[in-house]
Amino acid sequence: MLMVIVLLVMVVGSLLFHFIAPWHALPLASNWRDMDKTLTITFVITGIFFVVLNGFLAYTLLRFRRGQGERPAYQPTNHKLERWLTIVTAIGIAALLAPGLSVYADYVRPPSHAMEVEVLGNQWQWRYRFPGPDGKLGRSDARFISASNPFGLDPDDPAGNDDPLIEGSELRLPQDRPVKMLLRSIDVLHDFYVPQFRARMNMVPGQVSSFWFTPTVAGRFEAMCAQLCGVGHANMRGAVVVLPGAAFDAWIKAQPSRSAPAQADASSPVDVGMALAKSKACVACHSVDGSPGVGPSWKGLFGKTETFADGSQAKVDLAFLMQEIKEPQSRVVKGFPPVMPKSELTEAELAALAAYIESLAK
Ligand SMILES: [Cu+2]
Numbered sequence: 001m002l003m004v005i006v007l008l009v010m011v012v013g014s015l016l017f018h019f020i021a022p023w024h025a026l027p028l029a030s031n032w033r034d035m036d037k038t039l040t041i042t043f044v045i046t047g048i049f050f051v052v053l054n055g056f057l058a059y060t061l062l063r064f065r066r067g068q069g070e071r072p073a074y075q076p077t078n079h080k081l082e083r084w085l086t087i088v089t090a091i092g093i094a095a096l097l098a099p100g101l102s103v104y105a106d107y108v109r110p111p112s113h114a115m116e117v118e119v120l121g122n123q124w125q126w127r128y129r130f131p132g133p134d135g136k137l138g139r140s141d142a143r144f145i146s147a148s149n150p151f152g153l154d155p156d157d158p159a160g161n162d163d164p165l166i167e168g169s170e171l172r173l174p175q176d177r178p179v180k181m182l183l184r185s186i187d188v189l190h191d192f193y194v195p196q197f198r199a200r201m202n203m204v205p206g207q208v209s210s211f212w213f214t215p216t217v218a219g220r221f222e223a224m225c226a227q228l229c230g231v232g233h234a235n236m237r238g239a240v241v242v243l244p245g246a247a248f249d250a251w252i253k254a255q256p257s258r259s260a261p262a263q264a265d266a267s268s269p270v271d272v273g274m275a276l277a278k279s280k281a282c283v284a285c286h287s288v289d290g291s292p293g294v295g296p297s298w299k300g301l302f303g304k305t306e307t308f309a310d311g312s313q314a315k316v317d318l319a320f321l322m323q324e325i326k327e328p329q330s331r332v333v334k335g336f337p338p339v340m341p342k343s344e345l346t347e348a349e350l351a352a353l354a355a356y357i358e359s360l361a362k
Helices: 002-020 033-063 079-107 245-253 269-279 318-326 347-359
Strands: 115-122 125-129 165-167 170-174 179-185 190-194 199-203 209-213 219-225 237-243 305-307 313-315
Touching: 002 033, 033 079, 115 170, 115 190, 170 245, 179 190, 179 199, 199 209, 237 245, 269 347, 318 347
Parallel strands: 115 179, 170 237
Antiparallel strands: 115 125, 125 165, 179 209, 190 199, 190 219, 219 237, 305 313
16 A cells, blocks of 8 residues: 555646746747747656556556455466557657657758758867858868867868858857858767757867757847866856847858958957966966965965976976966876867967966965
8 A cells, every 4th residue: 555655646746846837948039949849748758658557557556455365366467468569668669769760850950051050069168160152161180170270171172261160169150041060079979059049069080070059139148068078077068049030140250260360469468368267268277365265275285396196396486387387287286186188279379278277376
């Protein structure tokens, strides 16, 4: 009797939780209403099976309670029952799979006029690239990646010269125009995900994965990495800003490319360093206010004497910082895991970052 009550409480509780819990999908902001429909179909089918099977179990426990001196009948096979179970289960599984497969087939077949957008992920930041006025993305390859060529553009492919390069975590897209997302990763598995678009895809090092969608609502949406990709994963966040078409066209024209690089930054090294700390995602692991993080906080770090895992010590000065950022694994500070990824930085960028950390000394 106790088990019957437990089963009924579980079924009723699950149903109530589903309908009255405050966690529901964010409002849809793309063309993928079919994703929501597929999810609903899955919920309905699994919900019906959940209620029916647990209800049947509760009924059986009640109806066939064993009385004094009774023995249950032994029935090793029942072909009729097995046939019915096979048929009903097969229909249920097919009904679960078929809608998903047909939506997925649409999801990876973009309309021919979709604009291509490349998303490049690495630990723990996002970059984006668009085709330039020629409408073509230049070839790229991981072996061309360097501090001055973070996208790994092929130097011999002129089609890449006019590609707007977005160095930063914010992507802008035009409203009501289909986009085909091309996803690349240069280190580990990542996953570009914007919940409101109902669209996401794994980014696999060594291959380009793709899907398409049409943003239908203007506004700012949070993009996040949906694959556990290391200690900074929770901070691998970006944004997608959906703009009316004309505003997007004006913005994209103003973005730097290989043939029209961004103007050299005239601001002070400390400001440049602060911007770098954000764009290179250093702040994902290093706090600037003294709070604990994956790596040492930068507040008050400059001028301190650090002890390394091997027991040796060194005073934190500019040369120390530049060396540590350049070769994070060569000496690891005691008490911290050896997880800092190497980032491609020019000498000037290294010096700017070190200057920024120096400015946080007091
Ligand atoms: Cu990631």
